Amino acid sequence: MIEIIRANKNNIKDIQAISNVAWPHAFKEILSPDQIKYMMNWMYSDKSLQEQMEMDNHHYFLAKENDKFLGYMSIQHNCENTGKTKIHKIYILPDMQKKGIGKLLLNTAINETKMQNESAVYLNVNKYNENAIKFYQKTGFFLAKEEVIDIGNGFIMDDYVFEKEIVYE
Numbered sequence: 001m002i003e004i005i006r007a008n009k010n011n012i013k014d015i016q017a018i019s020n021v022a023w024p025h026a027f028k029e030i031l032s033p034d035q036i037k038y039m040m041n042w043m044y045s046d047k048s049l050q051e052q053m054e055m056d057n058h059h060y061f062l063a064k065e066n067d068k069f070l071g072y073m074s075i076q077h078n079c080e081n082t083g084k085t086k087i088h089k090i091y092i093l094p095d096m097q098k099k100g101i102g103k104l105l106l107n108t109a110i111n112e113t114k115m116q117n118e119s120a121v122y123l124n125v126n127k128y129n130e131n132a133i134k135f136y137q138k139t140g141f142f143l144a145k146e147e148v149i150d151i152g153n154g155f156i157m158d159d160y161v162f163e164k165e166i167v168y169e
């Protein structure tokens, strides 16, 4: 059975092991190898992951089956003072995609957002990441806006921002 667990800095190596496979696979036809390397170092170095967890209030979750980690997600409540939760990262190992794990993680994000009484979850997705966009469309997100972000070193992120309203019963 696949379970979703909260991650902490003891899981940094587990998160990196998944990102080292999932990131290049997801972006090989979208970003240059140099940009992939730059972005992975920016977001997944030991120091960066530790800072995200301990200083920036990024909450990490792992999908786990037996002793194997299959995917991760990070979220941040009240991101940029919006009163909404941002899903910063959601990545599943390539051979475990389309088996419902993304939805399990997304449901976790939604439950965590509800516990904060927030109005929506949102995220950035690369405009050319068609698989992820299909997943977000399938799971009830709408296109909120487009965003081009200068991330330094001559690289940009050319993104859509997708949002999903939280429905309270």
Ligand SMILES: CC(C)(COP(=O)(O)OP(=O)(O)OC[C@H]1O[C@@H](n2cnc3c(N)ncnc32)[C@H](O)[C@@H]1OP(=O)(O)O)[C@@H](O)C(=O)NCCC(=O)NCCS
Residues within 6 Å of the ligand: 022, 026, 090, 091, 092, 093, 096, 097, 098, 099, 100, 101, 102, 103, 104, 124, 125, 126, 129, 130, 131, 132, 134, 135, 138, 139
């Ligand atoms: C995007 C991602 C997180 C989705 O997780 P997943 O486990 O593959 O998705 P799920 O199996 O939970 O799919 C949920 C629904 O979306 C649909 N879906 C998922 N990927 C799809 C695709 N590429 N095309 C069409 N539908 C898709 C599923 O069929 C399913 O529909 P259903 O509820 O009717 O059965 C995962 O594929 C992934 O890690 N991709 C690579 C990394 C990435 O791009 N991350 C997002 C960065 S912004």
